[in-house]
Amino acid sequence: MNRKKVTILDLQRKKDRKQPITMLTAYDYSGAVLVDKAEIDVILVGDSLGMVMMGYDSTVPVTMAEMLHHCRMVARGTTYAFTIGDMPFLSYQADMAEAVRNAGLLLKEGGMDSVKLEGGREVVLTIEAIIRAGIPVMGHIGLTPQSQSKLGGYRVQGKTAVSAHNLLQDALALEAAGCFSIVLEAVPEPVATAISQRLTIPTIGIGAGAGCDGQVLVYHDLLGLFDKKLPRFVKQYAHLDQTVTDAFTAFREDVVNGRFPAKEHTYPMPQDELDAFLKELKAE
Ligand code: KIV
Secondary structure, three states: OOOOOOOHHHHHHHHHOOOOEEEEEOOOHHHHHHHHHOOOOEEEEOOOHHHHOOOOOOOOOOOHHHHHHHHHHHHHHOOOOEEEEEOOOOOOOOOHHHHHHHHHHHHHOOOOOEEEOOEOHHHHHHHHHHHHOOOOEEEEEEOOHHHHHHHOOOOOOOOOHHHHHHHHHHHHHHHHHOOOEEEEEOOOHHHHHHHHHHOOOOEEEEOOOOOOOEEEEOHHHHHOOOOOOOOOOOOOOOOHHHHHHHHHHHHHHHHHOOOOOOHHHOOOOOHHHHHHHHHHHHHO
């Protein structure tokens, strides 16, 4: 396949032409290869990997070292999509110089094309510093999972006129700071639509309705890799959880009952070599 890699200019062009942008998460080489093959525009190495890959109950414990590890795998599997590395909790909040260094590491060592970080007006100065270092930044407002404890849980944001207005002000501030795009997570559709119409940069929605300029879903949610309750905004395109468990069960039953490996799964040996080997065995 000879495909030109997606850039932030392509994403902007899609917004300007009202062509929806597609984005999915991926966390390793094989996952990235599959997403890339489907010609998804953007691959996000989300810190959601803390939950779906590592089994934590939030994204808070994820470290820079873990993000870099996963970013490198995804970078090796991606030739088409524009890649974004998520900045994990505490990699950008405490100190601006540290934020710039960590963002840079996601490009320099992680092989990403850009970074994403959570927050509105409170992170504008940090975002400006990262962009000044030549690193493209995607914003993320609405439900920001790294601060779910402060928000009182994984709750829809922007449900009142005041909080919707605040979200719009955050979005405008992130655009003015130079973000190339913004994720809107768990925001009522009319609010996300209004923000998307006010901004000149693309918005990518997750639980924010059809008025956004693009949509993102988490890899494991889309594939149905877990048998667990999902947020209402998830559409499951497959139920691989059952398919994969069925395959593992069939393997176990085949081995236990002597059906695997069969003749066709084994390597033959030339008859004369086999005869010689058996003769030697007998002589021992
Ligand atoms: O970490 C993640 O997967 C995300 C998406 C839900 C946008 O931030």
